[in-house]
Amino acid sequence: MTASAQASAEPILLVRGLYKHFGGIKATNGVDLAVGRQEIAGLIGPNGCGKSTLFSLVSGTVAPDKGEIRFDGRAIAGMSAHRIARLGLARTFQIPALFDNMSVTENLLAAAAEGHWPGAQERAAATLALLELGHVADNRASDLSGGQQKLLEFGRAVMRQASLILLDEVTAGVHPNIRKIILEAIASLRERGVSFLVIEHDMEMVRSVCDRIIVMDSGRVVTSGAFEDIVRNSEVMQTYLGRPQ
Amino acid sequence: MAAQPMKSRWPGLLLLAVILVVLALMPLLVNNYWLRVATGALMWAGLACSWNMLGGYAGYINFGHSAFFGLGAYVTAFLMNDPFGLPFLATIPAGMMVTAVFAVIIGAPTLRLRGAYFAIATWAFAEVLIQFASAMDFTGGIGGIGLPPYLNERFFYYAMFGTAALTYLVAWALFERSRFGLKVKALRDHEPAAEAMGINTALVKLQTFVLSAVTASVFGAIFAYWVTFINPKSVFGGDITDQMVVMVLLGGLGTLWGPAIGGVTLFVVNRLIWMHWGDTAFYIAILGAAIVLVVLFLPNGIAGLFVRRKANALEKVAEKLIGGGGER
Numbered sequence: 374m375t376a377s378a379q380a381s382a383e384p385i386l387l388v389r390g391l392y393k394h395f396g397g398i399k400a401t402n403g404v405d406l407a408v409g410r411q412e413i414a415g416l417i418g419p420n421g422c423g424k425s426t427l428f429s430l431v432s433g434t435v436a437p438d439k440g441e442i443r444f445d446g447r448a449i450a451g452m453s454a455h456r457i458a459r460l461g462l463a464r465t466f467q468i469p470a471l472f473d474n475m476s477v478t479e480n481l482l483a484a485a486a487e488g489h490w491p492g493a494q495e496r497a498a499a500t501l502a503l504l505e506l507g508h509v510a511d512n513r514a515s516d517l518s519g520g521q522q523k524l525l526e527f528g529r530a531v532m533r534q535a536s537l538i539l540l541d542e543v544t545a546g547v548h549p550n551i552r553k554i555i556l557e558a559i560a561s562l563r564e565r566g567v568s569f570l571v572i573e574h575d576m577e578m579v580r581s582v583c584d585r586i587i588v589m590d591s592g593r594v595v596t597s598g599a600f601e602d603i604v605r606n607s608e609v610m611q612t613y614l615g616r617p618q
Numbered sequence: 619m620a621a622q623p624m625k626s627r628w629p630g631l632l633l634l635a636v637i638l639v640v641l642a643l644m645p646l647l648v649n650n651y652w653l654r655v656a657t658g659a660l661m662w663a664g665l666a667c668s669w670n671m672l673g674g675y676a677g678y679i680n681f682g683h684s685a686f687f688g689l690g691a692y693v694t695a696f697l698m699n700d701p702f703g704l705p706f707l708a709t710i711p712a713g714m715m716v717t718a719v720f721a722v723i724i725g726a727p728t729l730r731l732r733g734a735y736f737a738i739a740t741w742a743f744a745e746v747l748i749q750f751a752s753a754m755d756f757t758g759g760i761g762g763i764g765l766p767p768y769l770n771e772r773f774f775y776y777a778m779f780g781t782a783a784l785t786y787l788v789a790w791a792l793f794e795r796s797r798f799g800l801k802v803k804a805l806r807d808h809e810p811a812a813e814a815m816g817i818n819t820a821l822v823k824l825q826t827f828v829l830s831a832v833t834a835s836v837f838g839a840i841f842a843y844w845v846t847f848i849n850p851k852s853v854f855g856g857d858i859t860d861q862m863v864v865m866v867l868l869g870g871l872g873t874l875w876g877p878a879i880g881g882v883t884l885f886v887v888n889r890l891i892w893m894h895w896g897d898t899a900f901y902i903a904i905l906g907a908a909i910v911l912v913v914l915f916l917p918n919g920i921a922g923l924f925v926r927r928k929a930n931a932l933e934k935v936a937e938k939l940i941g942g943g944g945e946r
Contacts (some may be wrong), residue, residue: 436812458816470811472804474872485805486797487816493797529815 383446385410385537385568386431388391391440391450393423393430400426402592404440408537413559413569414599415583417576423592424572425467428539431570432464433457443537459488463535467542469522473515477506477525480514484529493532500528503561505554520588522545527555531562538562543579556582640891641779645772655889656773657844662885663838664782665858666865667789668833673795674828677806678729681859682740683834685724685902687748688853689717690835691842692751693921695763698843706768710839716834718828725827729820744854762849765842774844781840784835788876792829802826806872806925864905867912870921879920884908 384407392403401423402542408414416424429435429469431442433454442450449457472480481500485493501507504524509517514525530538540559544552559582573579579586580600587597588606598608640647644656669683693713697704704712725754728739751757758764793799802814805819812819842848865884870876916922 432814434814454810455818457817458814461798464814466811466814470808470814472807472811474807475800475803479800479803482797483800483812483817484815486800487818490797491771504913532817 376503383410384408385412385445386570387403387441387443388427389441391427391430391442392437392438393435397447399592401430401440402438404497404589404592404594406587406594406597408568408570409584410568411563411566412585413563413583415579415586416570416572416589417437417586417593420591421501422589425541425587426590428464428570428593429573431457432539433455443494450481456486458533458535461534461536462539463530463533463537464539465523465526465541469519469526470515471517471525473513476511476516477517480525480589481506481528481532484532489532489534491499496534500531503531503558504528515521520550523547524551524554527558531558535567535607537568537570538613540573542572542574544573544575547612552578633739636869638783641667644779645775650771653771653775654906654945658776658889659885660775660778660884662843662861662865663833663878663881664785665837666869666881667782667785668830668837669834669862670866670872670877671789671793671830672823672826674798674866674876675802675806676823677872678823678827679737679863680735680740680827680830681737681863682742682744682783683862684829684833684854684856684858685740685744686717686721686834687838687841687858688744688747688751688848688850689713689720690838691853692757692763692838692840692849693717693766693835693850694842696756698765706839706843710836713835713839714832717831721828721831722824725824725831729823729827741856744856744859748854750851751854758849760850761780761896762847762852765845768843769844774840777840777844778837781836786874786878788829798825803872833905842874846871861905862939864908866919867921868908868916872920873919873921876919876921889945 386406386408388406390402391401392399393401404423404427406414416427418424426435430437431449432446433449433452433456436451440450441448444457444460444462447460447517449460449462461578472483475483477503481497483491485496489496501510504527506521506528507525509521513520517525523545524547527543529539530540546553547555552608556578563569570580572585573583583600585597586600586603588595588603598604629748639662641656645653648656652812659921665683665687669680672678672680690710691714694706694709695704697709697712698706724740726858728736728743731739733929745861753759757859759795761774793802799824801817801819804817806924809819843853861884862881866877867880868876868884869880884905887904891898891901891904
């Protein structure tokens, strides 16, 4: 199945005409996009174009002014964050939002405390192994390095057993080894049916992992398509990469 | 939640067993005066633990906790007097229910606030209850209300001991050994992230608030029957909450045993000062000095000396409390 076909066949996430204004700032200004099942969609755009706000709107952290959000066929616009999470949507934050005072293992268990408790200990052990965090399992989360914190936050999303994971710059500023661990985990989870929407500025990562790229600018989706098509798009070159083709 | 190795548990369990045996035999070991001191120390240890449930584990600083202590005391006083004349033990569940209703009514709107705003809202609630109890005839007004005397120090000691032990057992089971505790601590450390993990933070906060309030009401009920006379200031007074806060800070915010350490330490110091100098404001100076010392040298309290791992986020909560609060 091609990337575009995946996106069109009963998408796991569908956003239509999504608006969110903060005073005079139009954070999202009519966003339309879709993420297909088992698809890894990359979301790119210049700083301040509304990517993280879009994540907050989809995950319920912020309520939209107007528009439709459908997750796995259900309308979720305006629903509280915990209810959306329980439907199977997980997210990470641009700045890792860990439970600082809790250990690494406790962070993972806390992610499973609501709705996924049976077998949580075993899954936490498996997640520690998957992300190579076993040696710091009992360390306090705030004592981890920046890269390990990114890994742990990703691990919490894994513990949610979500069908769609929103990743906000999950590999930004991390060591190549940690980046490799995350990318392998994403690929492995996709094989198990998980879909991803990934905000990323690292174009090499976008190219190597994402099936399809969605480009945002000024609160709207400008275009979407395969990586090769996107980099040939002069509008993207001007708005995102800042140079004419 | 990870299981501790058994060998590291034994010294702690042994110490706990020794403390429990000594406490159980206390009436045989000391005279009536020191038995009253021990009864008071157990009450304050339990009250501090009840405050710590919300303030330490959930990170919501409640400056109106005395309101629930007072509610328990007044319900017991009201129901033991004419025309009801209920036995003491029957008044406790009534006080718990009344307190739970008040806690839901007050907690549902105020727990939407954070930091200093929540602290001020809860403080205002306690002030309202002081004024209400002072103005109403059925509460005895500012003059207070008496209870049927029951001069049995051993009864009150064991009542406080049993209630304090149960309070710590519940706190251990719920906050240290259950997924409910994980949810509470998760919302303390990062509320939006906890929500994103599927945790209904509004509900968990309210549950914790009600549990904390109801626990304080039981101590209030026993206290009222013990001292046989209460008035608005003696059970709703802001100094009661202030002492709980300082006790928890001194012992260790968000730890299981910190409130017990702080509660017993400060209450015994209070009684020793009273023995040597009588009624004096010196105790207030001691409280102030304790706050300064904690801020400078023990940001995680005495318990924090032994549990260094839990330092950082609790320091942030303590900073909010000591440093005047603010938005999280």
